Every structure is written in C-alpha cells, then in structure tokens.
Amino acid sequence: MxxxxxxxxxxxxxxxxxxxxxxxxxxxxxxxxxxxxxxxxxxxxxxxxxxxxxxxxxxxxxxxxxxxxxxxxxxxxxxxxxxxxxxxxxxxxxxxxxxxxxxxxxxxxxxxxxxxxxxxxxxxxxxxxxxxxxxxxxxxxxxxxxxxxxxxxxxxxxxxxxxxxxxxxxxxxxxxxxxxxxxxxxxxxxxxxxxxxxxxxxxxxxxxxxxxxxxxxxxxxxxxxxxxMVGAEIMNRIYHAGFMGRKEKVLLLPHCMTKPSAGKCQARSTGRGYVCTGCSADCQVNSLTRLGKKKNFQVRIVPHESSIASTKTDDSLFPENAGVIGVSCVLNLISGGWMLVEKGVAPQCVLLDYCGCKNHWHEDGISTALNEKQLMKILESQNYLHL
Structure with missing residues (x-):
C-alpha cells in the first residue's frame, strides 16, 4: 500500500x-x-x-x-x-x-x-x-x-x-x-x-x-x-449514547472507497444519495452494503470529493433524527462531526485507514478502506468507552 x-x-x-x-x-x-x-x-x-x-x-x-x-x-x-x-x-x-x-x-x-x-x-x-x-x-x-x-x-x-x-x-x-x-x-x-x-x-x-x-x-x-484524531475520539464518546438511541442508522462512505472491477463505479443515484449496485465483488462499499442489510443500517456514498464535511451535503442523505456514522480521512473529522450535529443527527465516525483520493492526495487515486471491526463495535456496543 x-x-x-x-x-x-x-x-x-x-x-x-x-x-x-x-x-x-x-x-x-x-x-x-x-x-x-x-x-x-x-x-x-x-x-x-x-x-x-x-x-x-x-x-x-x-x-x-x-x-x-x-x-x-x-x-x-x-x-x-x-x-x-x-x-x-x-x-x-x-x-x-x-x-x-x-x-x-x-x-x-x-x-x-x-x-x-x-x-x-x-x-x-x-x-x-x-x-x-x-x-x-x-x-x-x-x-x-x-x-x-x-x-x-x-x-x-x-x-x-x-x-x-x-x-x-x-x-x-x-x-x-x-x-x-x-x-x-x-x-x-x-x-x-x-x-x-x-x-x-x-x-x-x-x-x-x-x-x-x-x-x-x-x-x-x-x-x-x-x-x-483526538477530536474524533472525544466526539464519538460524547455522542455515542445518543447515536444508539436513534432508530435508523446510516453509514456515509466517501467515493474514494469504491473499487470498481472495471471502468467507473456503477453506484445509482436515488432520492437519498448514491447506493451501491454491487458491480465489484472486491469493493468494500459492496461488502458494507450487504452487511448493512443484515445488520439493519443503510449505506450511502457521498459523491462530494472524499469528505462528508461539506455544507453542501444533501440533508436527504439521512432521515431526520437518524444516527449517522461518517467515514472520512483524518483532516475532515472534527468539521464533519460538528456538521452532522448541526443537521440534528447523532454522529459517530470511523477513520479511513489511509487517504488516497485522486482529488487531493494521489495522482492516480488509491481505493481507501476502513476497519470493519471498529464499525461493528460502534453499531453494537452500548457503551463507547467499553469498545
């Protein structure tokens, strides 16, 4: 890598x-x-x-x-x-x-x-x-x-x-x-x-x-x-109880995580952002989408560069009063978390294991990834401090 x-x-x-x-x-x-x-x-x-x-x-x-x-x-x-x-x-x-x-x-x-x-x-x-x-x-x-x-x-x-x-x-x-x-x-x-x-x-x-x-x-x-890094950890601790209390959960993934087997990502635009169509078996977005169906959380792809921190992120990406897990590279974590708070949702975040989007970081672009074990701990643990 x-x-x-x-x-x-x-x-x-x-x-x-x-x-x-x-x-x-x-x-x-x-x-x-x-x-x-x-x-x-x-x-x-x-x-x-x-x-x-x-x-x-x-x-x-x-x-x-x-x-x-x-x-x-x-x-x-x-x-x-x-x-x-x-x-x-x-x-x-x-x-x-x-x-x-x-x-x-x-x-x-x-x-x-x-x-x-x-x-x-x-x-x-x-x-x-x-x-x-x-x-x-x-x-x-x-x-x-x-x-x-x-x-x-x-x-x-x-x-x-x-x-x-x-x-x-x-x-x-x-x-x-x-x-x-x-x-x-x-x-x-x-x-x-x-x-x-x-x-x-x-x-x-x-x-x-x-x-x-x-x-x-x-x-x-x-x-x-x-x-x-520290800010994201603090905010996860603060807002985890509120997140667990929300009925609907949404995972927002940056487009840099997509890994199409050939050509462009085939994600489909819906009334609530982009959703994976499963075009590549080797794509983590695909595996997380399938996991979401089993574990009762929605997955949306954020098309705006590699971040959910933009104020242009559409409110319709998540239902009102949802619990939202934002996935982002490190420099977007605090601003992205507080943006979600401002929109009335209970946020959590998982860091991208590394950055690699073509827009900012790498000439050719590297498909990024997250730690699924950490994701499931956030989704399933009642007390964040005991993750």
Missing part, C-alpha cells in the same frame, strides 16, 4: 492497534485538560447556560482547537490583509451556495489562497495573547474556507472572552495555547507512528497544490492530523 500522508495500519495488516492507541492517548489529553482548564470551561458553560449545554469534554476540545490553531496560524493571520480576507470569505460563501459556478469558484479560491494565505509550520510565536489577535485568527480561519464548524464554536468563545476583564481573557487564551503546546509534544510521541509521511508530503508533493482550491487543506501540519 502506498502511504500518502498517514496510515492507521502500522503493520500493514490491521488498524486495530491504532484504536487502542487513540483511546489511551485521549484519556491522557482529557486528564491533562481537566487539570489545566476545568475552571475555564465550566465558567464558559455557565455564561452560555441559556444556550444548548455542552459537555466538559466538548468545551475542552474547543479550547484545544483554539490553542492549536493559534500556534499554527496566528502569525499568518497577522499577514492577511482586510480586503483579501473578505474576498476569500465571500468566495467561500459563494462556493457553498451554488454548484453552477463551482469550477470557476474553485479556481478563484486556489488563486487567492496561494497569493494571500501563508501556511507556516508549527512554531512558537511572540504574538500577544489577547482578544484582538484571537479575532484576527478567526477572520483568517474563515478566509481559508476549511474551518467553518470550528470557527462557529470559537466565535462563542471570543464573545465570552470579550466581556471578561482583559487580564482574565488573556489568561484563558494563554492557558489554551500552553495546553496546545503540551498536546503537540505528547501527540508526536503517541501518534507519530501513524502520521510518518505527512512532512514528506508537505515537502515534496504539497508545492504541486499551489493555485488549487485545496492548497490550505493539503498543507496541514502533523499537529492538525493529531488534533482531528
């Missing part, structure tokens, strides 16, 4: 070990986060008590995201000027609102992103930790078009921080950044074995994405892979 950026199959046979590793490391992250940020998260939740309550784990994840993105992007955000930033944000809004001019808008996004957005490696920054710079960071993240769901969550934090005493706001931002620095170091030790080729891709292949709409997305540093 050609490893492009990451692979959960360190022994090239199974990704079972990864799921044990990510569970153990997530336990450490939550324990450390509780030690460092419990008061800050609880105070934030008390302030927004009129809104739908969130769990401590979800609030902690939001602060971790704030800290990681601060360390990765704060210097770049200070370089992004107002007019280019607003223009990029407008182009991204247009892309989400129409399919008619998508090709043209993708080219425009690629042009503007390459010209105006700096992708820096993870490094310590001297930027002052205050709400003014946090607001600049969110403007930058919005301009990239890659962090829509994360920005929505962090905007609530910004609103909260602005009504605090300035020193207290600075203290909370500083704590989030310190937590993210701890996370970066510890995640490298725990998870680097699964992301060993990310830097090689950035050094050798990413320059070829200049002028393309995925320029920012494909240049993501290792820490963002680790952030999404």
């Amino acid at each position: 050609d490893v492009v950026t990451y692979s959960l199959k360190t022994d090239r046979v199974s990704s079972d070990k990864y799921y044990l590793s990510i569970a153990a490391f997530t336990d450490r992250v939550l324990k450390k986060g509780e030690q460092m940020l419990k008061f800050q998260v609880c105070s934030f939740h008390a302030w927004k008590q009129a809104a739908k309550p969130s769990s401590f784990e979800e609030g902690l994840l939001e602060l971790l995201i704030m800290g990681v993105y601060w360390n990765v992007y704060i210097d770049a955000s200070k370089e992004l000027k107002g007019v280019p930033g607003r223009l990029l944000a407008t182009v991204n809004d247009w892309r989400d609102g129409t399919d008619r001019f998508k090709l043209t808008l993708n080219k425009l996004k690629g042009l503007l992103s390459t010209l105006f957005i700096s992708k820096r490696t993870y490094e310590k920054t001297t930027a002052e930790k205050n709400t003014v710079n946090l607001e600049k960071l969110l403007v930058f993240l919005k301009a990239t078009g890659e962090f829509k769901q994360e920005v929505k969550r962090l905007e609530s934090w910004l609103e909260y921080l602005k009504q605090l005493d300035e020193k207290e706001a600075v203290r909370i931002i500083s704590s989030a950044v310190t937590f993210a620095e701890w996370f970066r170091t510890e995640s490298r030790a725990a998870l680097d074995v699964y992301t060993s080729r990310v830097q090689d891709f950035i050094s050798c292949k990413w320059p070829g994405h200049r002028w393309k709409e995925d320029y920012v997305f494909c240049g993501s540093p290792v820490v963002e892979y680790h952030l999404n």
Whole structure:
C-alpha cells in the first residue's frame, strides 16, 4: 500500500492497534485538560447556560482547537490583509451556495489562497495573547474556507472572552495555547507512528497544490492530523449514547472507497444519495452494503470529493433524527462531526485507514478502506468507552 500522508495500519495488516492507541492517548489529553482548564470551561458553560449545554469534554476540545490553531496560524493571520480576507470569505460563501459556478469558484479560491494565505509550520510565536489577535485568527480561519464548524464554536468563545476583564481573557487564551503546546509534544510521541509521511508530503508533493482550491487543506501540519484524531475520539464518546438511541442508522462512505472491477463505479443515484449496485465483488462499499442489510443500517456514498464535511451535503442523505456514522480521512473529522450535529443527527465516525483520493492526495487515486471491526463495535456496543 502506498502511504500518502498517514496510515492507521502500522503493520500493514490491521488498524486495530491504532484504536487502542487513540483511546489511551485521549484519556491522557482529557486528564491533562481537566487539570489545566476545568475552571475555564465550566465558567464558559455557565455564561452560555441559556444556550444548548455542552459537555466538559466538548468545551475542552474547543479550547484545544483554539490553542492549536493559534500556534499554527496566528502569525499568518497577522499577514492577511482586510480586503483579501473578505474576498476569500465571500468566495467561500459563494462556493457553498451554488454548484453552477463551482469550477470557476474553485479556481478563484486556489488563486487567492496561494497569493494571500501563508501556511507556516508549527512554531512558537511572540504574538500577544489577547482578544484582538484571537479575532484576527478567526477572520483568517474563515478566509481559508476549511474551518467553518470550528470557527462557529470559537466565535462563542471570543464573545465570552470579550466581556471578561482583559487580564482574565488573556489568561484563558494563554492557558489554551500552553495546553496546545503540551498536546503537540505528547501527540508526536503517541501518534507519530501513524502520521510518518505527512512532512514528506508537505515537502515534496504539497508545492504541486499551489493555485488549487485545496492548497490550505493539503498543507496541514502533523499537529492538525493529531488534533482531528483526538477530536474524533472525544466526539464519538460524547455522542455515542445518543447515536444508539436513534432508530435508523446510516453509514456515509466517501467515493474514494469504491473499487470498481472495471471502468467507473456503477453506484445509482436515488432520492437519498448514491447506493451501491454491487458491480465489484472486491469493493468494500459492496461488502458494507450487504452487511448493512443484515445488520439493519443503510449505506450511502457521498459523491462530494472524499469528505462528508461539506455544507453542501444533501440533508436527504439521512432521515431526520437518524444516527449517522461518517467515514472520512483524518483532516475532515472534527468539521464533519460538528456538521452532522448541526443537521440534528447523532454522529459517530470511523477513520479511513489511509487517504488516497485522486482529488487531493494521489495522482492516480488509491481505493481507501476502513476497519470493519471498529464499525461493528460502534453499531453494537452500548457503551463507547467499553469498545
């Protein structure tokens, strides 16, 4: 198997070990986060008590995201000027609102992103930790078009921080950044074995994405892979009970998992997305579709690139109040999960064992796959922590 950026199959046979590793490391992250940020998260939740309550784990994840993105992007955000930033944000809004001019808008996004957005490696920054710079960071993240769901969550934090005493706001931002620095170091030790080729891709292949709409997305540093891995594990824990309580279950698979025996995938478009027609016995989408009929879950193929994270994903892909398992490559996990929450479903996710879609990662395209054992544990276990 050609490893492009990451692979959960360190022994090239199974990704079972990864799921044990990510569970153990997530336990450490939550324990450390509780030690460092419990008061800050609880105070934030008390302030927004009129809104739908969130769990401590979800609030902690939001602060971790704030800290990681601060360390990765704060210097770049200070370089992004107002007019280019607003223009990029407008182009991204247009892309989400129409399919008619998508090709043209993708080219425009690629042009503007390459010209105006700096992708820096993870490094310590001297930027002052205050709400003014946090607001600049969110403007930058919005301009990239890659962090829509994360920005929505962090905007609530910004609103909260602005009504605090300035020193207290600075203290909370500083704590989030310190937590993210701890996370970066510890995640490298725990998870680097699964992301060993990310830097090689950035050094050798990413320059070829200049002028393309995925320029920012494909240049993501290792820490963002680790952030999404842990974020997905946290969100699975939070939402698993709600998922099990939903009568209808839907498995959303990316098109990059299809493996037609000859020619193009023969999936059929229906009123609820694309469904497998069984054209290839060697295709995991086919085997999962047959498994779904036995285990009472539906299977839908998401035609939009390799991700379910797009806001253009059709609501009709799943019934109202369904339990949905999204399957995605690593960098789409947090945004995809929160997108599903926003649509009113109870989400779970299973990672693709590796990435390989032709649109982003591989010149010829590699048929991707998932861990079916992990999928069945999510579908059948009553308590996610006991998977």
